[in-house]
Amino acid sequence: GAVVSQHPSWVICKSGTSVKIECRSLDFQATTMFWYRQFPKQSLMLMATSNEGSKATYEQGVEKDKFLINHASLTLSTLTVTSAHPEDSSFYICSATLRGPNTEAFFGQGTRLTVV
């Protein structure tokens, strides 16, 4: 199956700093990628849809100025958590889907962010 690689797998940062997470599709071109966040014992919550060459579409309640998404190429989307705070500590996961209604979504390995 298709492979999506996410980096880093974990990161610890100080409060107030910014963290960039990368999501790459290794063997296919992904015009659309998705960013999810998962708090402990909760489900994956969709944060935004990343569209290659255009602005990301954010879900209700997600601050676009805090979670910057860039999708500059067909194989790379990045999520930058700006001015991180301890409440941003979470598991962030990206995914990419081949076009079509019943196609599988491929997930990155996830990034565990801890803000201290």
Added chain:
Amino acid sequence: RKEVEQDPGPFNVPEGATVAFNCTYSNSASQSFFWYRQDCRKEPKLLMSVYSSGNEDGRFTAQLNRASQYISLLIRDSKLSDSATYLCALRGSSYKLIFGSGTRLLVRP
């Protein structure tokens, strides 16, 4: 009302038991449904897609009931290795996946 709802469990069953999970959805126009398995601190992995006619993969059977707007997952002959969180998902607009909160399964010896 949430788009996708699941019983969080946990379901605690002995090895060899049969266990079933249900997941309800609110948007009757939804077309594509999936079951994912997620292990602790890992990304979700596709277990199976759910088709209108129902589908089976070894010990796992998935069914879709459009009239009542729910999907189900049946696991037969549970193994210790089946312990995980099972997430149902549906494909929304723009191909995005909407997940349920997950049902935790614990299979004990």
